Amino acid sequence: MSQRVAILGATGLVGRAALRLLEARAYPVGDLRLLAADGGGRSVGFGGRSWPIEPVSSRSFDGVDLALFTCANDVSLQWAPVARAAGARVVDNSSAFRFQPEVPLVVPEVNGELLESRPGLVANPNCSTIAIVLALAPLARAVGIERVEIATYQSVSGGGGEMLEELERGVRLGLEGDPPARGDGGPAFAFNVVPHIDRFEDNGYTREEMKVVWETRKILELPELPVHVTAVRVPVRVGHAAAVTAVLGRAVDPDEARAAWAAWPGLVVADDPARARYPMPLDAGGRDEVLVGRARRALHHPRGLAFFVASDNLRKGAATNAIQIAECLMNLAPAAERA
Numbered sequence: 001m002s003q004r005v006a007i008l009g010a011t012g013l014v015g016r017a018a019l020r021l022l023e024a025r026a027y028p029v030g031d032l033r034l035l036a037a038d039g040g041g042r043s044v045g046f047g048g049r050s051w052p053i054e055p056v057s058s059r060s061f062d063g064v065d066l067a068l069f070t071c072a073n074d075v076s077l078q079w080a081p082v083a084r085a086a087g088a089r090v091v092d093n094s095s096a097f098r099f100q101p102e103v104p105l106v107v108p109e110v111n112g113e114l115l116e117s118r119p120g121l122v123a124n125p126n127c128s129t130i131a132i133v134l135a136l137a138p139l140a141r142a143v144g145i146e147r148v149e150i151a152t153y154q155s156v157s158g159g160g161g162e163m164l165e166e167l168e169r170g171v172r173l174g175l176e177g178d179p180p181a182r183g184d185g186g187p188a189f190a191f192n193v194v195p196h197i198d199r200f201e202d203n204g205y206t207r208e209e210m211k212v213v214w215e216t217r218k219i220l221e222l223p224e225l226p227v228h229v230t231a232v233r234v235p236v237r238v239g240h241a242a243a244v245t246a247v248l249g250r251a252v253d254p255d256e257a258r259a260a261w262a263a264w265p266g267l268v269v270a271d272d273p274a275r276a277r278y279p280m281p282l283d284a285g286g287r288d289e290v291l292v293g294r295a296r297r298a299l300h301h302p303r304g305l306a307f308f309v310a311s312d313n314l315r316k317g318a319a320t321n322a323i324q325i326a327e328c329l330m331n332l333a334p335a336a337e338r339a
């Protein structure tokens with residue numbers, strides 16, 4: 001029943017979140033390999049003992065059942081074939097494989113049935129996309145969707161550990177009266193709002209914006225769905241939010257939407273503006289559910305519904321979703337494989 005698990009990128013923000021969640025969810029970890037660029041004499045506690053961080057190598061995945069990849073695209077591209085050849089099942093958090101048609105891109109509560117074929121490589125979607133499609137899915141299922149407009153408000157931890165340190169450094173500088181400048185010369189994260197995440201594409205949109213477009217279409221299986229996204233970095237440590245306006249197949253009253261969300265796994269309705277209850281990163285942080293609320297009819301279209309979502313980008317936006325995928329795959333495995 002227990003599995004040999006490897007985490008590639010174990011020292012990063014998502015890797016460390018994955019370790020905590022494997023423990024908290026009592027994932028049956030029999031043996032653990034914690035992999036990074038180099039070991040550096042580092043170790044991490046898990047299950048009551050200390051595990052060394054090892055440099056990833058061509059033998060790292062020998063005998064491994066589950067390989068959680070929590071590293072950059074180029075690292076995933078280099079090591080996924082090695083892990084697959086060694087017989088490990090890979091769940092990848094990078095965007096390296098998300099757009100390959102044969103690779104399932106899975107949010108278990110939305111399209112978990114794609115795991116029934118027990119694919120060897122599964123892509124974990126973008127951290128903003130996961131929250132947005134979770135809130136769109138019940139509406140799409142009930143009445144259909146015609147188009148979606150999105151503005152994201154993404155925390156700095158979404159860019160990894162070094163970026164988070166840049167935010168914290170910038171806040172300190174700013175509070176001391178200095179310009180909160182970023183070490184690499186880019187626009188400061190602290191005391192700022194930056195409409196630029198990932199590189200710019202030829203069409204003027206950022207790669208992050210296009211990821212949300214492509215991934216929303218792929219997960220909802222609506223390849224022509226018009227989706228418009230502006231992705232923005234905000235000076236928040238953890239927790240992404242998004243303002244979403246969807247034109248639906250028919251008019252949906254906010255109460256009907258709240259009832260559909262409340263009945264959907266993985267969503268929690270936070271929608272009582274009179275008591276200042278709405279989705280916010282500080283409330284979504286540290287939990288696995290996506291918060292959805294501020295439901296109201298759109299002013300610009302009779303079938304439009306506007307709402308707001310917030311989620312923990314390191315948990316449901318990354319590690320939780322990846323581990324849920326692994327749990328589904330484990331539960332689908334034939335008994336002989338699980339024994």
Ligand SMILES: NC(=O)c1ccc[n+]([C@@H]2O[C@H](COP(=O)([O-])OP(=O)(O)OC[C@H]3O[C@@H](n4cnc5c(N)ncnc54)[C@H](OP(=O)(O)O)[C@@H]3O)[C@@H](O)[C@H]2O)c1
Nearest residue numbers: 009011012013014036037070071094127158160161313318
């Ligand atoms: N942060 C989020 O909210 C979030 C959400 C969804 C998806 N993702 C994706 O998840 C992945 C990890 O993100 P993160 O935020 O955890 O990044 P991070 O904090 O920067 O961590 C990166 C990890 O990759 C390791 N690494 C770097 N170069 C390596 C190499 N050449 N070989 C092996 N390991 C290497 C690092 O190890 P060292 O300590 O040795 O440098 C570290 O463990 C990225 O693809 C990201 O896009 C992130």
